[in-house]
Structure formats: structure tokens, C-alpha cells
Amino acid sequence: MAYAADEYFAVVPTQNTPQVTTPWWSGFAKITEESRSVAHLGDWVTVDYCPLNDRVAAAILLPGDMPYEYTKVSTTRNNVRFIDKTIEIEEFHKDILGSLKDDAARDELFRADVVINATASRHVSSALEFYLRQWPKHHPPIASMAVGHRADTAVMTLAQSEVPGIVHDLDRRLKIAFANSPSGEPFLDEFWPDHAALNRLFQPEPGCSAPTFVGSAADMAILSARMLNVLSEWLDEGYSNYARGFGMRVLQRPNVVAIVPHEAEFRWTADEVSDDLQRGYQIRLSPTAKAQMLTWMKKSERNCGRDVETGGILFGQIDDFLKVVWVTEASGPPPESTASRHGFVCGTRGVASMNAELAARTRGAVSFIGMWHTHPGSIPCPSPTDRAAMHKLLGSPDFGGRQFLMLIVGGYAATPTIAGSLFKRDE
Numbered sequence: 001m002a003y004a005a006d007e008y009f010a011v012v013p014t015q016n017t018p019q020v021t022t023p024w025w026s027g028f029a030k031i032t033e034e035s036r037s038v039a040h041l042g043d044w045v046t047v048d049y050c051p052l053n054d055r056v057a058a059a060i061l062l063p064g065d066m067p068y069e070y071t072k073v074s075t076t077r078n079n080v081r082f083i084d085k086t087i088e089i090e091e092f093h094k095d096i097l098g099s100l101k102d103d104a105a106r107d108e109l110f111r112a113d114v115v116i117n118a119t120a121s122r123h124v125s126s127a128l129e130f131y132l133r134q135w136p137k138h139h140p141p142i143a144s145m146a147v148g149h150r151a152d153t154a155v156m157t158l159a160q161s162e163v164p165g166i167v168h169d170l171d172r173r174l175k176i177a178f179a180n181s182p183s184g185e186p187f188l189d190e191f192w193p194d195h196a197a198l199n200r201l202f203q204p205e206p207g208c209s210a211p212t213f214v215g216s217a218a219d220m221a222i223l224s225a226r227m228l229n230v231l232s233e234w235l236d237e238g239y240s241n242y243a244r245g246f247g248m249r250v251l252q253r254p255n256v257v258a259i260v261p262h263e264a265e266f267r268w269t270a271d272e273v274s275d276d277l278q279r280g281y282q283i284r285l286s287p288t289a290k291a292q293m294l295t296w297m298k299k300s301e302r303n304c305g306r307d308v309e310t311g312g313i314l315f316g317q318i319d320d321f322l323k324v325v326w327v328t329e330a331s332g333p334p335p336e337s338t339a340s341r342h343g344f345v346c347g348t349r350g351v352a353s354m355n356a357e358l359a360a361r362t363r364g365a366v367s368f369i370g371m372w373h374t375h376p377g378s379i380p381c382p383s384p385t386d387r388a389a390m391h392k393l394l395g396s397p398d399f400g401g402r403q404f405l406m407l408i409v410g411g412y413a414a415t416p417t418i419a420g421s422l423f424k425r426d427e
């Protein structure tokens with residue numbers, strides 16, 4: 001394989017003082033113009049140290065014995081050299097969180113052809129999501145990989161610049177995808193445990209850097225090599241308008257009969273992004289929720305006439321740190337709703353049980369966030385009636401929530417304009 005002279009590879013630990021027991025690291029790689037060659041990363045990515053009882057449990061594929069004083073950065077450099085001496089390697093010993101905050105350092109990182117986030121750190125995932133939340137956005141493909149605490153399960157996502165969302169967003173999408181999949185439970189239990197005891201066990205975070213990790217170097221090699229091969233296929237295919245998700249399980253013992261492989265792959269199109277009119281939160285409207293609302297709108301136009309309002313319930317998630325509202329699903333009018341040319345009054349019957357079912361199934365990733373209604377032939381801005389209703393609802397002791405998303409669909413189903421307003425209790 002040929003490399004151009006200016007190709008380099010860089011890894012960035014999260015702490016300024018490199019330590020073997022650093023709980024996470026990030027890799028920023030620029031290897032070659034050919035995305036296929038990312039497969040070669042399979043030879044070194046497993047060098048990430050896995051501390052077990054304060055000792056290095058897994059430091060593999062090293063040329064001979066690797067002294068402990070080597071940092072992850074220099075170990076990775078040595079491994080890449082071991083694979084191919086002609087690759088030029090540039091090391092960056094920088095704090096990843098600090099680099100993301102700094103415009104120049106961030107630009108430097110995102111000049112890479114592909115970024116591999118192997119931190120399994122919520123701090124890093126929130127920071128990546130936060131600093132790349134502007135829309136439209138520009139960055140190289142960002143792959144995030146994590147392994148379960150027994151090194152028998154792994155998940156990976158790939159963020160693309162044409163699809164809103166980085167690690168945090170795609171982690172949520174993957175969680176929902178597994179929640180809706182008949183074989184998703186082992187992944188949910190491993191990476192998104194809803195049991196309090198499991199949650200405690202995995203503090204500060206699950207994965208190979210946590211003290212609960214019990215996997216072997218061979219287990220890590222299987223998972224990381226497979227993820228890198230899948231990643232290189234994705235990059236080779238292109239399709240930068242899809243974000244991707246992947247999960248795999250390796251059984252401890254072979255099956256005696258042939259069964260479906262324990263792998264799952266997902267791809268997601270872009271959410272529609274808009275800014276909330278009230279608070280400046282970013283609203284990410286899923287294609288599913290949008291289609292659900294427009295289907296109900298068409299039905300109402302057909303059955304009740306074009307100028308009668310309709311609406312329903314919104315399910316998703318609101319993140320106050322990232323200032324992002326995910327609208328994941330939309331229902332039609334609940335029983336006992338009333339609709340006319342002058343307004344839509346949303347019924348509440350069945351909403352609580354629908355919410356309980358969704359929240360339990362998705363382990364909190366999707367729950368009640370507000371309501372939607374239409375302004376036929378008009379603009380999607382809250383009317384004085386809408387504002388008065390919000391004031392009354394948020395002031396009522398019967399409403400348990402702190403905030404409420406009001407999504408309005410203006411125009412008609414064939415030519416909709418959609419805008420959201422996030423109302424908070426303190427307003």
C-alpha cells in the first residue's frame with residue numbers, strides 16, 4: 001500500500017499528563033486519501049490499554065514487550081510504525097476536551113480524513129455534540145466505538161457532516177433502534193442499562209477503560225478488527241447523507257446450529273433542523289415524526305375540510321445542556337380532541353399509557369415532550385390563544401413537566417411550514 005509524503009497519524013489523549021491508566025483517549029487519524037486503507041487501523045487500534053486492578057490487562061499487537069511508561073499516543077505511533085515504517089506520524093499530546101474548546105485546535109483536528117472516538121466518555125461525546133451542533137456543519141466522518149464490559153459486545157456509530165448529530169445524537173438513535181429491534185435487548189442491557197445496580201456497576205462509564213472490564217486482548221482484537229472493517233466499508237461506500245450505527249455480539253461458545261449472526265447495522269437520514277422561536281433551542285425533527293404529522297393533516301383535510309385544524313402528541317427528548325429538542329414520534333388526535341376552523345383542543349385520554357409504553361421500551365430516550373397542531377393556510381407561529389393555553393398549562397399544578405414543545409404546522413399538507421416553540425414553566 002502506498003502513502004503520500006504528507007500523510008500522518010495522530011492520537012490525542014484526554015489528559016495533559018499522559019498516564020497508562022488514563023480512562024479514555026481519542027484517535028484522530030489521517031492516513032491516506034483512500035478510505036479503504038482505514039482497514040489497516042485494525043492492526044493497531046487494539047493498543048488502547050485496558051487497566052485491570054491497576055495493571056495493564058491488554059496491550060496487544062506490540063512489537064515485543066512494551067514498557068508501561070509509553071503513553072497511548074506513543075504506543076499507537078509505535079504500532080503504526082510496526083505495520084508500515086514509511087508512514088509519517090505526527091503526535092499530538094493535547095487534551096481532547098481542551099482542543100474542542102479552542103477554535104484553532106478544533107480546526108486542526110477536523111482536517112483529518114476520519115476521526116475515531118474510542119473514548120466511551122460522556123464528556124467527550126457531549127463536547128463533540130456541543131461544538132458541532134451548528135447547522136449546517138462541516139467535519140470529517142466521526143466514528144465512535146465502544147465495547148461492553150466483558151468484551152463480548154461492541155457498538156459503533158458514524159457521524160457525517162450532511163446529517164445532524166454526532167456521538168450523543170447517534171448514540172440515542174442506536175439506543176432507539178435497538179429498543180425497536182426484537183434482538184436488541186442484550187445491547188440495551190450492556191450499553192444503556194436501566195437497572196440501578198447495573199448503572200452503579202458501570203460508573204464512571206462502561207467499556208474497556210472502566211474498572212469492571214474483564215475482557216482479554218483476543219476479545220478486543222475480534223471486536224475492534226470487525227468494527228474497523230465495517231467502518232472501512234461504510235467509508236468506501238460513501239453515502240455521506242446517511243449516519244450509521246452498528247452493533248455486534250460474540251458468543252462465548254459456538255452455537256451447535258447455524259443461527260442469524262449477532263450483528264445489526266442501521267442507517268439514518270437527516271433530521272430536519274430548525275431553531276425554536278422561543279428559546280433558541282435546536283429542534284431536530286425526525287423524518288418519521290414529520291411524515292406522521294403530515295399523514296394526519298392530509299386525513300383531516302380530506303375528512304373535515306382544508307381549513308379545520310388538527311394535531312396530536314409529540315414524543316422525543318429535550319436536552320437542556322446541548323439545547324437540543326429531538327422530536328422522534330408524533331401521534332394523531334387522542335380521543336376526545338375537538339377540532340374546528342378556530343382551533344384544536346387536544347384530548348388527553350390514552351396519552352399517559354402511550355407515554356409509559358414508549359418511555360419503558362426506549363429506556364427514556366423517547367417520552368412526552370409536547371403537542372403539535374395545524375394553522376391551515378397560515379403561519380406556524382403561536383397565536384394569542386396558543387400562548388394563553390401554554391401559560392395556563394405550565395401554571396397548572398396538574399401538569400408535571402417543566403417545559404413543553406408546541407410544534408405548529410402552517411400552510412397545508414402539500415406545502416407545510418413547520419416551526420416549534422419551547423415554553424418553560426418559569427416564563
Ligand SMILES: [Zn+2]
Nearest residue numbers: 373382383386
Ligand atoms: Zn395555534
